[in-house]
Each structure stands twice: as C-alpha cells, then as structure tokens.
Amino acid sequence: MIKIFIVEDEKPISDLLRMSLTKAGYECKCAFDGIAAADILETERFDLILLDVMLPGATGFELMEYIRHLDMPVIFITAKNMVEDRVKGLKMGAEDYIVKPFEIIELLARVETVLRRYNKLGQMIEIAGLTIDTRSMLVKRGDEEIPLTRKEYELLLLFARNPGTALYRETIYERVWGSDYFGDSRTIDLHVQRVRKKAGWEDKLQSVYKVGYRLEV
C-alpha cells in the first residue's frame, strides 16, 4: 500500500487530507509541526509527502532542505499564491504544489500524477470488468479491445480513478474538457451515455439526481 505523509498544522485540513486520501486507498500518517515531522522522517519512509509551507517549529522550506536528501517526492501545500513562493518550492526539489483552498479531486489528481511519475502506481487499472492500460491508453474487456474517442477515454478514466464518488457535472467538465463549466450538461450526458454503452457499465455508471454520475463498484 502506498504511504503518504501529511505535514500540516491545521487540524481540520490535516483531517481532510487524511480522510480523502484514505478513502482513495492510500495509507496516511500525520504530523502537526516541523520538528515532529523531521523526527518521523528519520525512522520512516514514505512514497509521498504533503508538506504545508507555514508550519510551527520549522517551516516547510526548512524541512524541505532536510527531505531533499531522503529521495521522497514532495507536494507543497501553500496558502500563498505568490509566484516566488511556488518557484522557490519547485526549485528546492518539490514535485508539485497545491494552493489553498483546493478541491479534493484536484489534490487526488496531483498526488496520482506524482506517484505515477515515480512509478509507485501500476500502469494498469482493473475496475468493473475492464482493464485500462494508462500508458498505451487501451481499454480491454478480457481480450477484446473497446474503441473509444479521446474524450470518452478520459471520461472513463476519471470514473475509474474515483470509484464510488459522486462526480459533479462541473467537476467532470473541468477535468475532461479542461475549461469552466457553463451548464452545458448535454455534452456530458451524451458522452456518459456512450461510455456506459461501450464499457458495458449500464448498471454501474449511475446518474445521481440533479448532480452528476457515480461509478458503483
């Protein structure tokens, strides 16, 4: 199981990260200040560290100096949306950064990207009778390949990566079409229909009333 270390002094946010990441299938450990985090890092290894910049004890940047030699990927969490801060973090060797306030789905996507970059995640996702090869972008049912358009594939992947989560139409639109949602539900509904049919997920990909869709597993 993939282990993620959450260093965040705000208890509500720490809990939020822990809850969401646990739900997404990661194992989490939390530290609430810089010193405690350093102590834990001395004895334990993690696949990913989520690091807040403003920490009591030692700041995220100070801690980063220490982590750099440990060869663990780091994602900074910062309230400051200043370019210098972001650049500073990335220059120090962080893999990515997330600016508060963030949405859970964005956090999960970034976590996944970094983990994939470090080959901590497999390339194959097996879900609801399908096999998705994220490298070759191939979707198979058994040995039979399912032909999908680019958007259909991305839509399918989004559901596959967030099973059991009610995905809101605006979230789906932002994730798959990459721009702000202006209430154009027809496009989404149409694509979901097609994915449902092609993947044979007629009973699994359920619509959530007035909200969006959820993949039941």
Next chain:
Amino acid sequence: MKFGTKMMIAFTVMLALAFGIGGSVLISASTGNYLNQLQEAAASSHRLILFTLSAVSEATQTGEQSGEYEDFVNALSRLDAHGEHNWLALRLSHEDGRIIYTSREAGLFGNNPAEQILGERVVFYDIYLDNVSGEQFAMLTFRTTQGSYFLQLAGQFQFGASALFLESVYDLSPVFSARQEQQRIYRQLFVVLIALGAALSWLLSFWMTSPLRRLSRITRTIASGDLSCRATSIGSDEIGILAVDFNNMTDKLENNINEMKDTMKRQEEFMGSFAHELKTPLTSIIGYADLLRGHSLPDADKQDAANYIFMEGRRLEVLSLKLLDLIVLKKRDFTFLPISIAQIIGDAVRLVRPVLAKRNIEISANCDGSTCKIEPDLFMSLILNIIDNARKAIDEAGEIKITAKSEGGHCEIKIADNGRGIPEDELYKIKDAFYRVDKSRARSQGGVGLGLRLCDEIASLHGGELTFESELNVGTTVTIKLKAETADA
C-alpha cells in the same frame, strides 16, 4: 559652463578692467603733466623772446626805411646762435606777410602765420589763447605727417605803425615717445598681471567651489540609493549651511522612505497572513463539503466533516467581524466623554465574573477616582478583550487583578493575571495582526489573532499606550496608560 570657470572669468574681466582703466588714467595723467611742463617752458621762452623784441622795437623807433628790421634780425640770430635754447625754429614776419627772419627748419611753419594763428579758422587740432598777460598770444600743437609732435607759439608786438609777428616751434616728441614707452611697458605688465590674476582667481574659485563639488558628489551617492550618506566637513559658510539643510532633508527623506518601506512590509505581511487566515478555513469548508457531497461517508466521519465546516465557518465569521471592527476603528470619528474609570471597570468585572467563576478564576478591581476622556463602548471592549486574554492564559483556578490609579496627569490601568505568561522573545510580536503565541491553543479557543491588534488600535485612538510585561509561568501584566482628565484620588 562650470561655476568655477564663470567665477574665474568674472574675476579676470574685473581685474582687466581695473588695471586697464587705472593704467590709462595714470599714463594720460603723467603725459598731461609732462606736456604742461613743456608748454609752460615754451610759453615762457617765447614770452622772453617777445619781450626782447619789444625792447628792441622801442629802442629802434625808426621810420619805415630799408634796413629798419636789422636790429630784430640781429637779436634773433643771436638768440638762435646761442646754444642753450629749447625751440626748434623762430620766424618773424610783418603783418602784410613779409617774412623778416627765419631760423633753420623754416619748413615747420605754415605759409601765412598771421592768418593761421589769429584768424578764425585754424587747420590744426588744438589752439590755446593765452591772455593772461594781455598780449596777443597763441599756442597750438600739431603733428607732421612723419608723426612727430610740435608746439607752435605765435605772438604780436607793435613796431611803429605796423604789427610784427613772432612765431616759434618747440619739439613735443619727448612727451609722446615717453607715452609710447610707458604704454609699451604697461601692456607687457598688463599681460603678465592678467595672467597671474587669472591663475590666482582660478585657484580661488577652485577652492571656493570645492565644497559644492563635494556636496554634489554626496548628492549623487544618495541619488544612487545610498540614503545613509551625509555631507560632512563642508564648512560653516553659506554652503556649509546648505549642507546642514541638505543633511536635514536627507534625514527626513530617509525616515520617510524607511517608514514607507516599513509600512509596505507590514502591509505585505498583513496581506500574507490575511490570505493564510482566510484560506485555511476556506480550504476546510470547501474540502469537507466536497467530501460530503461526493462520497458516502461513515456516520462518524460525516459528523466530523459537518462539525469542521461549522467551526471553520464560525472562524471566518469571527475573522470578518474583527476585521470590520478594525476598519471601522480607522475610519470613524468617535466622541470621547469624561467617564470614571472605576465605574467602567466595575461594569466590565460584573459582566465577566459569572463566566470566570465557572472556571474558578477570581477577579478583583481596585480603582481610584480618576476620570478619563474615553469612548465607553470601545473602552469596554478593550478591557473585556484583555480580561478575555487573561482568562485564556489561565489554565485552571487563577486570579485576575485590575488596578487603576492616576499619577502626574496620567491614569494607569493594570490588568494582571497569573497565567502561563508569554515568552520574552515573542512579547514584541503579540500586537501584530494574526500573531498567536500558541497557534493551536488559540485556534481551539476560537482566537483569530486580531484581539490585541484591536486593543492597540483602541488604545492609540484614545491617545494612550498599551504595554506588556510578562514572565513565563508567573503571569502577564497589561498596562493601559491614558491621559487623565481629573485626578481627585
């Protein structure tokens, strides 16, 4: 052009003018003197000859016959022959134009001397009529085409029925050659003097403008960003005073710029902290709400998430209210009334006592009868804020003591607790917005880090001062120093 160069040129021009005018006046005066001497000598010798001839005329007194002028010719020849005379030539002529006698150099005379001298029209540029002795006596200076100067004198005397004219010519060249020589020498002297003067005035202007150059160098240093640079050792003259004024200006400027930088830095810090304070609860609210709407969570987690949303929402509410207070404080005009400190503190104590009693905290107030000009609502909130801080500092069963007394026109209100105190190195930061000594504890007690910022604003609005003394694990004393209205202790 450089100021030094200008000064040098001005000096040199002035020197040249002075030397030039002085020199010409001197030379012309000396020339005039010399000329006068020569003229007087010439006049006296001419008069002498005239006198001699007049005597001869009286002695002769013969009629108009041939050889009647013999005596004159003889007398004049004798005079001419005598070596020690100062004239160049003599001529005696009859009024009808006949020339009776001429000595050598007769060419120096004109054709018709009587007309020339006594007539209205004179071709020479200068004529003096000497009437002192009552004689007909004329004097003129002329210049030949060769450039030599001569003096011609003419006089008249009676010989029988006719008038005879005596003319004499004197050499004036020494005067003019002396003048030329003087001018030549003076020109050379002038050039040397002006060169020397120019050099001296260059040195002088260099010396006088050197403080200006120093000042300008310092100004450039300051302009290039080094604000700590000051003009020193410029002197005590006008430029020195300018340097002092300049330094004063730079001081002010430096202060202003530092203040501005400070304000900007504080503002930036405030904005940074503010963003953090705002985004943290927002992250929780958005995150938990997202979690709740997207996932079917176990009941316990659902409860936690809802609770977090509620708590963080409350925090945002407190934050926005306090910020509003701060903004209102800065914008509004308040009316200050003279109010008894004992009364307002008594009200505050009555208000908080029940709450404090629940946590076994004793509160006592001991105030004298001083009165201060205060805005009652604001001041109440200041007192309550500080009491609340004291409450938060006390873990269990402590006491809060309030004292107020006037001394020397000031009223000092002290609010002392025996709580956990504030570390010394944090003491200076506690008035900063969003600063909390113990962040997690403040959070759990519902603080947003704006309380003391607000108190400080209220205190300064009253023209007062807020100071803190604290010792770790012994307690904190907050002192509010106000101007007392009346102090009838």
